[in-house]
Amino acid sequence: MTDFLTVSDMTVAYGDNVVMKDVSFSVHEGDIFIIMGASGCGKSTLLSVLTGLKEPAKGTEVFNGTDFWPGTPENRKNAMRQAGILYQSGALWTSMTLAENIALPLEQYTNLTAAEIRDIVALKLDLVGLAGFQDFYPAEISGGMKKRAGLARALALDPKIVFFDEPSAGLDPVSSKNLDDLIVQIRDTLQTTIVMVTHELPSLLGIGTNSIYLDVDTKSAIAHGAPRDLLKNPPNEKVRRFLNRGA
Amino acid sequence: MMSTVQLIPAKKELTVVFGGDWSIETPFENVSDFETLAKSPFSAVVFSGESVRRWDSSFVATILHFITVCKKEKKSYRFEKMPDGALPLIELALKVPPRDLPPRANGRKPFLDALGETSLSFFAGCADAFSFCRQAYASLRRFLRGKAVLRKSDLWLALQEAGANALPIVSLICFMIGLIVAFVGSIQLKLFGAQIYVASLVAIAVTRVMGAIMAGVIMSGRTGASYAATIGSMQVNEEVDALETMGISPFDFLVTPRLLALSLMMPFLTVYADITGILGGAFVGIVMLDLSPEEYVRATMNALKMRHVLVGIAYGASYGVIIALCGCFQGIRCGRNASAVGKATTSAVVVSIVLMTVDTAVLTFLFNMFGV
């Protein structure tokens, strides 16, 4: 297995407020890599560093063979073409229909004709179970549907890696399970690597193949490995309690 | 029955007996006696809840306050006969010790500190605004070379929004302004029987500066604010992040179409404002001052000089750039919550009006210097 994403000795701070210190990990191709930890430990922050929105104070990230941090904005932009992102809130562009949302990255990065783009948009919406919702605006669909539409947009360019920020937050257990199944299907059928922030235990134990646990107090990664193995052999008390719902 | 707190000092222990009905709806027992007593040399404090009849959060809050005092005075404490359910609640509250967070800078700062910080943040803000303008300029150049990613339909919509859709409100306000200028002027001019000069007064005042200023103020409240609110709520919704990570510059996609639309439309709006303003003046001249229409038109045409109109258009065009930049700047720099959007909208309007004033002063000075 090759590493798709390697982070070494990364320190991230907001001004003087250090959020995490010297975090290192790597994500292999085909992994469903989970970033977990208590609320406020910096999961979303780490994700915004990984996707090039926030510069780390120190450390390197190698993304699909290119230097991401440090690296030039141009490098990052090119590398990000291989990535799709599903934001915590869906982050669909509210002034555009679902079809236009999914079409925008296709228009920008491919030379497809309008008709071809229409077919791809229909396919992506079918994949996430939103067939026929092309002309709906984001405000006209439910929260769970927005998540799925966001996923369809993230998948628009057949990315090699997809980042998720709490995909199942705010979903009922059944929808959340369906979303998990969808994520696994996408990984298996499209060979996509997945990096996911979540604290839904059923979901991370169910589908995670590798993970790190970020600790609020020490501001570092205090566990590393497949979530199910961590549940069996917890390296420390904090991780044991986290994976057992505080028991 | 009211809540009661009895303090019973003994040799080694201070017993605190709580009693009565505790309710957050009535003021509860004063605690200052305990604070003074706690300073005396007991080693332990006993909290007894034996005679409490009813209790709620007020009871628990009082005990927690006493416990804080005990901790400060380094006294041990224990509980006796507490009502059911109160102890678990107290334990829950004490379970997570307060985190050692750095003190937040609240309240009043010394004057010089505040002054220093304000001026530092002012300069930082200026530098930020400058870098924003540079990025906007770079994006505009990308657009001119056909390399910017934006949707034509967005540009059309912005043009329509900043142009045609603004006409009704601009008509109303500018007609009123023409009316007012003519009316106020006529009262003075009538004294000399020089009513006919109302026409030139209105024509020059409106075309040279008033039309542009009114159009600018209207557009900053109408369109600048809407730019800030739209882009700001996209920021809250992570939509701007989504653009950026997709390799689409928010400047190309959001700022450039708006900047272009407003800068292109403002000169037209200014001319339109001039026309409605002159019509407002004519209304007063013809209806109230009994000037004949031909007379009024002739006087207006005599006073209207191309150079006044062009000066007005120059003001208008510069206002368009200022308003669009302020609106987009506040939107892009907007924080991540609802109140930040409100703040961004307010700042967009206030800052653009202040900058318009400065801009008017500078341009007026220049025009005077070159005798335009």
Ligand SMILES: Nc1ncnc2c1ncn2[C@@H]1O[C@H](COP(=O)(O)OP(=O)(O)OP(=O)(O)O)[C@@H](O)[C@H]1O
């Ligand atoms: N824009 C910001 N400016 C300053 N500090 C921030 C900012 N955003 C987050 N933080 C701080 O960084 C820390 C990590 O925040 P982050 O949002 O990454 O947490 P999280 O792990 O995603 O939490 P949650 O699970 O609740 O979403 C928090 O302590 C927060 O106070």
Ligand SMILES: [Mg+2]
């Ligand atoms: Mg988060």
